[in-house]
Amino acid sequence: MKYDNALFAQHLAGMVKFPTVSSADPDKTRVDDFFALHAYLEETYPLVHKTMEKEIMGKCALVFHWKGTGKSGKLPVLVCAHQDVVPEGDWQGWTYPPFSGHIDEEGILWGRGSGDCKSTMLAELEALEGLIGDGFVPDYDIYVAFGYNEEIMGGPGAACQIIADTFKERGIRFGLVLDEGGGVMQTENGPVATINIGEKGYADYEFWVEDKGGHAANPPLHNALGKLGHAMWTLEANPMPLRLTEVVTNMFKAQAPITAGEMGQLKADPEANWDALRRICLETRENNGFFRTTTTPTMASGSAQANILPEKAAIITNSRLLPGDTLEDLEAHFRAVLPEEVKFRLVKGHNPPAISSTESAGFRLVEQVTKAMHPGVTIVPGLVTGGTDSRYYCGLSDSVYRFVGGRNSGKGGGVHAVNEHVDTTTLDSSVEFFVRIFEGYADAE
Numbered sequence: 001m002k003y004d005n006a007l008f009a010q011h012l013a014g015m016v017k018f019p020t021v022s023s024a025d026p027d028k029t030r031v032d033d034f035f036a037l038h039a040y041l042e043e044t045y046p047l048v049h050k051t052m053e054k055e056i057m058g059k060c061a062l063v064f065h066w067k068g069t070g071k072s073g074k075l076p077v078l079v080c081a082h083q084d085v086v087p088e089g090d091w092q093g094w095t096y097p098p099f100s101g102h103i104d105e106e107g108i109l110w111g112r113g114s115g116d117c118k119s120t121m122l123a124e125l126e127a128l129e130g131l132i133g134d135g136f137v138p139d140y141d142i143y144v145a146f147g148y149n150e151e152i153m154g155g156p157g158a159a160c161q162i163i164a165d166t167f168k169e170r171g172i173r174f175g176l177v178l179d180e181g182g183g184v185m186q187t188e189n190g191p192v193a194t195i196n197i198g199e200k201g202y203a204d205y206e207f208w209v210e211d212k213g214g215h216a217a218n219p220p221l222h223n224a225l226g227k228l229g230h231a232m233w234t235l236e237a238n239p240m241p242l243r244l245t246e247v248v249t250n251m252f253k254a255q256a257p258i259t260a261g262e263m264g265q266l267k268a269d270p271e272a273n274w275d276a277l278r279r280i281c282l283e284t285r286e287n288n289g290f291f292r293t294t295t296t297p298t299m300a301s302g303s304a305q306a307n308i309l310p311e312k313a314a315i316i317t318n319s320r321l322l323p324g325d326t327l328e329d330l331e332a333h334f335r336a337v338l339p340e341e342v343k344f345r346l347v348k349g350h351n352p353p354a355i356s357s358t359e360s361a362g363f364r365l366v367e368q369v370t371k372a373m374h375p376g377v378t379i380v381p382g383l384v385t386g387g388t389d390s391r392y393y394c395g396l397s398d399s400v401y402r403f404v405g406g407r408n409s410g411k412g413g414g415v416h417a418v419n420e421h422v423d424t425t426t427l428d429s430s431v432e433f434f435v436r437i438f439e440g441y442a443d444a445e
């Protein structure tokens with residue numbers, strides 16, 4: 001197996017050139033761009049396409065299956081990534097055009113999707129292509145799943161729901177699932193690997209107030225938009241309560257030895273220090289996302305013209321649910337703090353998925369490989385405050401980790417912003433991570 005970062009960079013640049021944008025309106029997703037990417041992958045990874053069975057699920061999800069010898073008696077492994085990217089935003093803001101895949105003298109590759117999430121697709125495919133080239137044959141089955149609407153939170157028609165349902169129908173369960181979410185950071189206390197074992201839930205709500213409207217020259221004391229604005233202020237001022245969950249407790253304990261100052265001491269025993277952690281959060285918002293379900297207004301609408309009073313004012317909010325909370329809990333909270341004239345409905349959302357085990361053979365393998373590749377590394381079982389496609393597979397495995405093992409040099413950035421970029425000089429570390437996972441899985445205990 002040869003780890004050639006210059007070649008990996010070229011392949012990644014090739015992938016970035018396809019503008020596989022997932023539009024908030026699923027009918028506007030340009031499926032042709034996804035199929036063009038598939039053709040490029042077929043050219044670039046001929047051994048994967050020769051050895052593994054390829055299936056298109058839903059509109060354009062890519063699923064590969066490598067039937068192993070079965071000698072290990074182990075459940076299959078699933079590795080994931082998403083093909084879609086967020087819209088490129090304002091082209092004026094990009095130093096290099098967003099779908100050019102420009103690589104500069106320092107090996108930084110610029111373009112939408114370079115970091116999120118095509119570098120993960122690349123690592124998984126390079127690892128498989130390399131292993132097949134070396135004559136490796138797994139003693140268990142390997143699956144690869146690349147969805148196409150992660151960035152719009154799936155919603156109805158989520159690619160990975162279709163994939164997970166298909167796996168379920170076929171009676172397939174997994175011993176290990178890996179997806180985007182974490183890597184190995186270099187810190188002044190040495191490398192830190194955050195292996196994310198859980199993620200928060202997600203919900204978009206629409207809130208609205210109806211009114212009789214009329215001429216803006218004769219306004220009431222509070223019109224529909226004013227009432228709704230007040231309601232949002234009320235929601236901000238009365239958030240869901242702070243609480244300490246098991247996953248965050250364990251994450252903090254793992255982080256304690258590498259966290260400086262007072263916070264390091266507090267994290268060593270979060271239960272005993274809960275009052276202090278709580279107080280700091282209330283004063284500074286530090287760890288707010290880890291301690292509670294959050295809700296924040298993000299989009300608003302009123303009347304169609306400046307001199308018309310709104311007959312309906314509407315606001316969309318975005319919520320992230322802490323493990324243990326459900327959509328019903330959140331809705332009960334809305335009803336408790338808001339006046340009755342403020343109506344709401346769920347636009348889309350899901351409860352937090354199950355937390356994966358840190359006691360499984362899959363977790364231990366990920367930990368062992370990471371320790372072998374990064375001597376002195378601190379392993380942190382973490383919680384993602386965002387969302388990933390891996391949640392769809394939580395019903396099919398106890399070992400779903402949002403971790404791809406790559407060394408994070410700190411030189412990448414711009415995810416979901418203009419000038420997204422990735423450091424191609426560290427791509428080999430993520431490729432090697434997957435190679436070692438595939439090589440080690442049959443014997444993992």
Ligand SMILES: [Zn+2]
Binds near residue numbers: 082
């Ligand atoms: Zn992503």
